[in-house]
Amino acid sequence: MAARKVVVSEILYFLTNNINLLENEVYICNTADFYTNDDIVAASKILKSEFVNLKCEKIEKLLTNGTQKKDKLVDCIELLKNMVAANMLDKLPLFVSSNMSKIPNFEKCFQINFEILKNEVRDMLNKQHVNISAFIEKCSEEFAALKGKTNYVECNLK
Structure with a gap:
């Protein structure tokens, strides 16, 4: 078994650990409110890079290229959902958090x-x-x- 690389990304750590909530609008809105635009853009870049590395379908047709933070998060989530649908989640790096204060409190996510x-x-x-x-x-x-x-x-x- 090949060792998976480890990537520090709080938002991807949060999204991959709550994969069953990626369709929930409240979850998406609260996640977009919690993270900065830079966090979301960085996460999308990581996933796009993994898409290229894993030789998946073209990325352009998956993205809406929205300008608002929520739109960018939805694009990032769509990339992640496509990887899940293609059973590629176990081929992705392990996403970890180096600062747990950058992980939303799950209970507050649905308040x-x-x-x-x-x-x-x-x-x-x-x-x-x-x-x-x-x-x-x-x-x-x-x-x-x-x-x-x-x-x-x-x-x-x-």
């Missing part, structure tokens, strides 16, 4: 900020309230106009 959620729901309800009030006002005006027309018709019939 929901209820204050932000509460504000978003309140804003949504306020917008709906404004729309419903405007609709009711319009219906009231139309009803008043219709009532005026029926009164006019009623007076003409008498």
